Every structure is written in structure tokens, then in C-alpha cells.
């Protein structure tokens with residue numbers, strides 16, 4: 001038994017699994033390479049091995065880890081832990097009960113527990129766990145999780161809220177790979193407490209690798225930059241921008257929106273849109289009219305090649321014809337760190353749409369979620385607003401600024417709520433935009449076109465960032481650039497073009513308005529936009545905690 005409790009760095013926690021080694025790869029060699037790559041903690045997991053062999057493997061593992069000053073934990077087996085003098089054990093929900101393990105091991109042993117719900121986590125804390133492993137996050141090949149509930153990052157965030165303030169740290173486990181790691185870390189930030197993961201537990205991506213040093217280095221780099229960003233960024237929702245680059249006064253904001261309009265015209269970003277078959281042509285034309293280039297590809301086989309080349313992605317599920325394409329496109333956009341705008345059309349209207357929305361949001365992290373009051377209300381689980389098919393009915397939310405701010409924090413995404421007044425929030429600032437015309441409400445797909453333009457200007461916000469390089473921001477964000485500005489620009493461009501179009505003498509009703517809207521998107525200049533914009537910046541009502 002050690003004389004004091006070791007301080008553990010949970011950043012990159014390797015769980016061993018000799019059965020997963022690539023053919024011909026030696027376990028001890030693989031272990032040593034992974035330690036060289038930056039593994040910070042090792043758990044020896046031997047499910048099928050006799051006790052004598054388990055002790056032997058654990059002892060040799062510890063000898064190697066000792067050279068790298070990396071602590072070793074033993075999965076489940078108190079006898080093996082005692083035999084080799086490891087730092088502690090990790091137990092599952094059906095292994096030795098935690099109070100008994102603590103009694104047997106004493107106060108200084110590290111004891112970690114697998115948890116899959118806030119209730120499990122609270123129990124583990126009450127019973128004296130040192131850390132918890134939260135999972136499974138996603139399906140995994142290294143363990144049979146077919147009977148378990150997959151948590152997705154949102155579920156991990158709920159567990160992290162239950163742990164806030166307890167001092168018990170957490171790692172996530174299950175199905176974590178380089179493509180989904182950034183997404184997991186950011187999207188699991190606890191909605192109320194802002195508590196975040198201390199690290200990740202990895203089995204197959206390291207053990208199954210032929211070059212575990214490189215695999216570990218890659219994972220460690222992402223975790224380190226995430227943790228650094230949480231320690232240093234000065235506002236709680238700082239996924240989208242470092243403060244230095246983010247105007248939050250009316251004049252600075254409108255100047256930035258003007259810059260983004262010029263960037264679109266000068267750079268013609270490619271805007272990948274998976275949208276519904278009602279609006280597809282109008283959306284493509286709106287994209288062209290503001291100076292960008294649309295590509296309306298829906299098939300999963302298209303999107304892998306497209307993703308590196310696009311400026312941003314729109315997923316609008318007005319008519320759900322290719323769910324797989326939506327899944328793959330969003331995931332690839334996260335991997336390539338491109339903005340993803342999600343337009344959950346009529347999400348509250350049917351259970352299929354609710355389920356599809358849940359499924360998509362479990363697969364990838366949206367940068368922006370845009371919806372009318374009924375759609376945002378459904379995602380926020382608010383009963384204040386009803387839905388009639390794709391339309392919102394009733395007088396709206398009593399406190400729309402709070403709805404968008406809270407949902408932005410919960411979803412770690414920019415929220416755009418459309419209507420007579422539009423509300424846009426990054427979880428801190430809320431911007432109320434009051435341009436527009438009621439004719440927008442009598443043509444189909446004005447909301448969808450708003451989504452298209454939000455996507456287009458988010459691509460521009462990313463390009464703005466790349467041109468005004470900030471290395472700190474670069475490594476700490478899932479998507480680079482001030483996406484609050486991108487989202488606002490999209491809303492202002494369509495609503496102001498609509499005002500100009502509606503005022504034209506040749507516009508007699510919805511039909512002529514629809515054509516005039518495309519014209520005025522084409523004609524709109526930054527000067528006219530700045531002159532006509534009606535925005536109000538609602539400053540943060542909270543600083544650093546739940547309100």
C-alpha cells in the first residue's frame with residue numbers, strides 16, 4: 001500500500017487488451033511505444049488469463065511504466081493489484097463493490113469506477129471513487145456493448161454535471177477515435193457546470209495500432225490542446241472564438257458582417273448542402289446570388305471526397321431522403337473542422353424527425369442550429385410553442401433570448417431562432433436582429449434559405465480567421481472562426497435583401513417577391529447592409545456559472 005495518494009494525469013489513459021494487438025506485434029514493445037507517445041496512465045485488463053499469468057503481465061507492465069513514471073491500475077482484480085503493488089484498481093458496476101474495495105485497499109489506493117449515468121456517478125462519488133470512466137460513448141469493437149445504452153457526448157455531459165464540484169475526475173471510454181475526439185471533448189462540456197473531461201480512455205486505437213507511438217501522440221495532442229483551452233479561454237462558451245477576434249459592439253459587429261460579405265464574393269466558398277427537395281433550387285440560387293458556390297450532393301459516397309474542399313456544410317432534414325449521407329457528411333465536416341449548420345425542419349412534428357435529429361446529433365457536432373420557434377422549442381424541450389407541420393404557431397417564447405442562450409450552452413453550438421425578430425446566441429452573447437419582411441413568411445423555404453446563407457457566411461467566418469491567423473485559437477477549437485458573426489451575417493443578408501425586394505414597385509405578392517429576393521441578394525452591398533441593419537446586443541447575463 002502506498003504512503004500517499006499519487007496525483008494522476010488522466011489525459012490519455014491506455015486500457016490494455018493483448019487480444020487486439022496486430023499480428024506479430026509484441027505486447028511489451030507496443031506498451032513501451034505508447035508510453036513514448038504520451039500515454040499518462042495504464043490499466044492492465046486481462047479478461048481471459050489465469051491468475052499467475054495476469055500477475056506476470058501486470059508486473060512486467062509496471063516495470064516498463066515505472067521507467068516512464070506512469071502509474072498502473074489493475075482491472076477488477078484486487079489480488080493482482082496487491083501482488084504487484086500497483087497504484088490501484090478499476091472496477092465495473094458488477095465487480096467488487098466499491099465500499100468493500102476501499103476497505104480492502106485503504107485510503108491511498110486509486111479506485112476508479114465505470115459509470116453510465118448521473119446516478120451511477122453520484123453513487124461512485126459518495127462511496128469514495130477517485131475517478132470515473134464514463135461510457136460507452138459510442139459502439140466499440142473491443143467490448144460487447146450491445147446491451148448498453150450508448151451515451152453520446154450529450155450523455156457524457158450530463159454525467160459531468162453530476163460530478164461538478166466533487167473533485168472526482170472523469171475520462172470517457174468507448175468508440176473514441178481521432179475523427180470523433182475533438183467533437184467528444186467539446187460537445188461533452190457539462191451544460192450547467194462547464195465541467196469537462198480530464199481525459200480519454202483508449203483501447204483499440206492504441207493497442208491495435210502498428211505504430212502506437214504515433215497513435216498516442218495524435219490523441220494526446222488533441223486532449224492537451226483541449227485542456228489548455230479550457231484553462232485559458234476567458235469566456236465559458238469559447239468554442240467559437242478567442243476574445244481578441246470577436247467584436248461584440250454594434251459597430252464592430254456590423255463592420256465584421258460587411259467583411260464577411262466581401263470575403264464570400266472574393267473567395268467563392270463551396271457550400272455543400274444536403275437540403276429538402278422543396279427548396280433545393282431556391283437555396284442553390286441564393287448561394288450563387290451572394291457570391292458563393294453551391295453543391296447539393298446527398299449521397300454518402302460523395303461526401304468523403306467533398307468534405308476537404310468545402311467551405312461549410314448545411315444539413316437540412318425537411319425531407320429526409322438520405323439519412324446516411326447526413327450522418328457521413330456531418331462526421332466528415334467535424335473531422336475536417338468545417339462549420340456544420342443543422343436545420344431540423346419540423347423536428348417537433350413527428351417522432352421520426354425527433355429520432356433522426358437525436359441520431360444525427362449523436363454522430364456529429366453542429367456548429368450552428370437554426371430553426372423557427374417550434375423547431376427550437378422542440379430541441380429545447382419547451383412547451384411554449386406549438387408546431388403545425390413545418391410552421392411555428394402561437395405568439396412565441398416569453399423570453400427568447402434565454403431560450404437561445406441556454407440551448408447554445410447545452411448544445412455547445414450557435415443557436416439561431418428565426419421569426420419576426422431573430423435571436424442568435426453563442427451561449428454568452430445574444431444578438432436580436434429585427435430586419436425582415438412578412439412576405440418571407442408567405443413563400444416556402446425562407447427559413448431554409450436563411451440556413452443556406454448562415455452556412456455560407458460561417459464559411460466566410462472561417463476564412464476570415466484563417467486570413468487573420470491566431471495560433472492559439474487554431475489549436476483549441478473544433479471549428480475555427482467567430483461563428484456568431486457568420487450566423488448573424490446570414491440572417492442579416494436575407495432579411496435586409498427581403499426588405500429591399502418587398503419595397504420594389506414590381507413586387508405584387510409572393511411570386512414576384514421570390515424572384516426579387518434573389519435579385520436583391522445579388523445586389524446587396526455591405527454599405528446598404530450596415531445602414532439598414534437593426535441589431536441589439538444583449539450582453540451576457542451570466543459569467544461562468546449556471547443562472
Ligand SMILES: Nc1ncnc2c1ncn2[C@@H]1O[C@H](COP(=O)(O)OP(=O)(O)OP(=O)(O)O)[C@@H](O)[C@H]1O
Pocket residue numbers: 371372373390391392418419420421422435436437438440441443444445446447448449450491494495
Ligand atoms: N413576420 C416577419 N417579419 C419579418 N421577417 C420575418 C417574419 N417572419 C419570418 N421572417 C424572416 O423570415 C426568415 C424565415 O423565418 P421563419 O421563422 O419564417 O422560418 P421557417 O418557418 O423555418 O420557414 P420555412 O419553413 O418556410 O423555411 C427569417 O430570416 C426571418 O427573419
Ligand SMILES: Cc1ncsc1CCO
Pocket residue numbers: 276278279318319345390444445446447448
Ligand atoms: C414545405 C416543406 N415541407 C418539407 S420541407 C419544406 C420547406 C419549408 O420548410
